[in-house]
Amino acid sequence: MKLDDTDKKLLAILQEDSKTPIKDIASRLNLTKTPIYERIKRYEQEGIISKYVGVLDPSKLDTVMVVFCSVSLESQKLDALESFDKAVADIPEVVECYLMGGANDFLLKVVVKDLQAYHTFSSGKLAALPNVSQIKSTFVLNEVKRSTVIPIF
Amino acid sequence: MKLDDTDKKLLAILQEDSKTPIKDIASRLNLTKTPIYERIKRYEQEGIISKYVGVLDPSKLDTVMVVFCSVSLESQKLDALESFDKAVADIPEVVECYLMGGANDFLLKVVVKDLQAYHTFSSGKLAALPNVSQIKSTFVLNEVKRSTVIPIF
């Protein structure tokens, strides 16, 4: 889908604050509610906007710890990768998971409540998945920046 | 702040779909709109919910490429770390940034439109920041899972 200048500005606004009233967006973009409303509906229908969510501040929840871990599999065959994908989808502690280039590892972002919970997760749930050969964990000391915005140029 | 069972369920719903009408949430949690409304307002005032955002599907935007890079600084002094923090906040391509334990590196999630844009970003903007000594880039081949949900147990 082709995005014009208005689309880019509008998507930027919705990525920053999806609760901004349509009429306010309209006046910022020098339009009225109808064209704004219809553009937004189009994004939703086409799946460009997949969902609207509330974002929590982990520093306000005293029991949150973030860990990145890179997981290597014994096999790089497609079905091994796919079965790992599926397994990971159902583990709530795994908040993000990426298949990475270079070493053919997965990079996982994991959220747990403390170090003990991480140990349980890592040695219990994660190491138990099929084909897992190596897990390297790195702990987040400080969350410097976290945004969900995909910059559109 | 102490979170009871209703708070946890409510935060889980809002993290999944913040557009769910309050009356629908109320009936799911066997309550009426008022207590739900007042709990949500409390989360917003206390900053537990920091914002509401629209989430874009990068696969629907043909020009999106994700890279993780670990950046080492020459100095681990506090002011060097802090000036890096501040600089990173203003770079839109840097979507997330974490100070990591272990090697005292930063881990950055970077979103650009293609490989050429990444080269421009990496050698231009990123390497130009003060104290940067080493940049290791790993490219995302496939986004297996990406959620903004912080699991609350």
Place this chain on the structure above:
DNA sequence: CGATATAACGGAAAAATTCCCCTTTATGAA
């Protein structure tokens, strides 16, 4: 057992979204 605080309820007012039809602007072929 009161007294007080906290949470939940129900309805009305305000605000936002949604939907309708109409007007304007852009596009392209004759």
Place this chain on the structure above:
DNA sequence: TTCATAAAGGGGAATTTTTCCGTTATATCG
């Protein structure tokens, strides 16, 4: 240039949702 057609924008009314009351229930503690 001009007309036909499509695409985008506009304005207002109906609907839905949020917000804000006053009131009632429930729990906690001396």
